[in-house]
Amino acid sequence: MVAMHAGLRPCHVRVLAEHRSDDATVSLVDYEWPQTFIFQDHYNSVHYRLMPVNLGLRGTVGGQAERDLGNMSLLPAGSLLKVSDHGADHRARALRCLFAPAWIERLLGQPLGELIPDSDRYLGLRNGNARNCLHRIALELLEPGFASGALIESLMQSAVLEILRDVQDQYLPARATEAVASAKFSHSQMHRIVTMIEDSRQGPPSVAALAAELGFSISHFRRLFRATTGQSVHEFVSALTVEQAKSLLANSRLSMKEITYRLGFTSPSSFSVAFRRTVGCSPSQFRSRARS
Structure with missing residues (x-):
């Protein structure tokens, strides 16, 4: 009451x-x-x-x-x-x-x-x-x-x-001390980062937004991120976006245009170029192979 x-x-x-x-x-x-x-x-x-x-x-x-x-x-x-x-x-x-x-x-x-x-x-x-x-x-x-x-x-x-x-x-201070000592993100912190990236419907969140979400400065966030993943934030987001794209192409009935905008690309052509550069084939070719 x-x-x-x-x-x-x-x-x-x-x-x-x-x-x-x-x-x-x-x-x-x-x-x-x-x-x-x-x-x-x-x-x-x-x-x-x-x-x-x-x-x-x-x-x-x-x-x-x-x-x-x-x-x-x-x-x-x-x-x-x-x-x-x-x-x-x-x-x-x-x-x-x-x-x-x-x-x-x-x-x-x-x-x-x-x-x-x-x-x-x-x-x-x-x-x-x-x-x-x-x-x-x-x-x-x-x-x-x-x-x-x-x-x-x-x-x-x-x-x-x-x-x-x-x-x-x-x-919690004890957890904060652990994070500093290990100089890496915890599993829970990485989960929050991935959730924030995956939930974004207007393109990937900025490094500043990700850092603010966890309460770190941008420079400290970048250092911890690379120590945890072995990648830069940009590399990690790009790889995660490609995996999301593969999943949507293989498992959903969404059109190419819908997938493009859901992943934050400005046009189907920019999505196709980025996908081909990483995967080695076009989104349409990948979808056909995944469903054959």
Whole structure:
């Protein structure tokens, strides 16, 4: 239950669909809020905004530096979050997952607040696996199927664990020390990089964007990347793009034009030239051979 503070109008919540269990409540909700509001919850909670995709929401926990809330945040029980809206539309549809502190303790052996005490690190999260789990939960709430409750609870556990692994890997001092000592990216960090590249629909993300995602300077990111992969960022992205292209050509019914723009090329001809240079044949020839 959200506790609003005196002097501030409450955030209005309309529940569209909901699943309850002994440990958790998962809801698809419509929010409407004033320009600034503060809330505190007795439960751990995950909030995943479905639409609109872009909003000017920023938040701060416990008086720490204000951060962009993005589309996904996790709040440990008792966290005091102040939200300010710098956009024009004060409404959104979101997935809200509330789960009892005891659930995390049974799952991890310790309270969430002790695992990573710095609560603001849970704001503005980006994790492709967690996002996919939460999106599937939203679809299941709208159109429940066989064993819907069990599926929702399993997906929620997966989403929370993905988020915690991500946050711990990026911010926990011990993990940071390991990363410096080994001078290489961890498996989780490489997974985040690959996810960001594969999720891009407007061409590969810049090195600056990739470095910012992991919290490194561009030069340090380049050094760690080469030490981890043996390739430059450009070489790695090019190879990954070719593998995506091969998979789409062999396993999908997408037209050459659709594949071209999905992979971020400006025209089918530029895609064909890049593909031939790496693979040794045209995309059409590769598709014919793969399907023969």
